[in-house]
Amino acid sequence: GNSVTQMEGPVTLSEEAFLTINCTYTATGYPSLFWYVQYPGEGLQLLLKATKADDKGSNKGFEATYRKETTSFHLEKGSVQVSDSAVYFCALSGGTSYDKVIFGPGTSLSVIP
Amino acid sequence: DADVTQTPRNRITKTGKRIMLECSQTKGHDRMYWYRQDPGLGLRLIYYSFDVKDINKGEISDGYSVSRQAQAKFSLSLESAIPNQTALYFCATSDQWTSGRANEQFFGPGTRLTVL
Numbered sequence: 023g024n025s026v027t028q029m030e031g032p033v034t035l036s037e038e039a040f041l042t043i044n045c046t047y048t049a050t051g052y053p054s055l056f057w058y059v060q061y062p063g064e065g066l067q068l069l070l071k072a073t074k075a076d077d078k079g080s081n082k083g084f085e086a087t088y089r090k091e092t093t094s095f096h097l098e099k100g101s102v103q104v105s106d107s108a109v110y111f112c113a114l115s116g117g118t119s120y121d122k123v124i125f126g127p128g129t130s131l132s133v134i135p
Numbered sequence: 136d137a138d139v140t141q142t143p144r145n146r147i148t149k150t151g152k153r154i155m156l157e158c159s160q161t162k163g164h165d166r167m168y169w170y171r172q173d174p175g176l177g178l179r180l181i182y183y184s185f186d187v188k189d190i191n192k193g194e195i196s197d198g199y200s201v202s203r204q205a206q207a208k209f210s211l212s213l214e215s216a217i218p219n220q221t222a223l224y225f226c227a228t229s230d231q232w233t234s235g236r237a238n239e240q241f242f243g244p245g246t247r248l249t250v251l
Contacts, residue, residue, distance in 0.1 A: 042222070044161070054238070058240075063244075064244060064245075065139075065179075065225055065227075065242030065243050065244045066225070066227075066240070066242045067242065067246050068239055068240070068241075071239065111177060111178070115238035115239070121183070121185075122180060122183065122193070122238070123180075123229075123238050123240055125170075125177040125178040126177055127175055127176060127177040128175075128177050
């Protein structure tokens, strides 16, 4: 079945550091890929998405590229801020199942001044 | 006003009690979902519904039931709560699937449930 694997956290970075959170997936067909972010005390919200191979999703300085050859969708940001402290979830939908979204376990990020 | 609301936001109850969590949405979406979040496990799907007459089990439906009272309302019940149902519960909605939207989910703020 479809699945998503993320790097384990927690991740702690200093402000202005470079961020990479790795995400790989297993799916048949051609799924769509997402990154969701959960700020403390809130629900998840979509950060960015890519719906086909080689697409790059971007938002708020974050980027991720859909790499079908490596089944990956790594999240990157060039310079993190304290306000980026949150839990980040990689997710997929589609492929052979259009009914559901499969979420990874989440990666907690803390950015210190 | 929030597009997806959940009530209550926090609830503490005792083992064996019946609990209902409610979700309402103003986004006009047909699809609604219930998830639970546990540390290190991400979000796991409990039930989902694509319209009022359509209810589907997710990966962890045992011990839960749902009711889709209207397009805008989807409630989750724990008939007899047990301590390992202590978790954060989220309701979500999505629009009809298209290649562009691809099941993008819109989440409520969550309900923190503690079963003693």
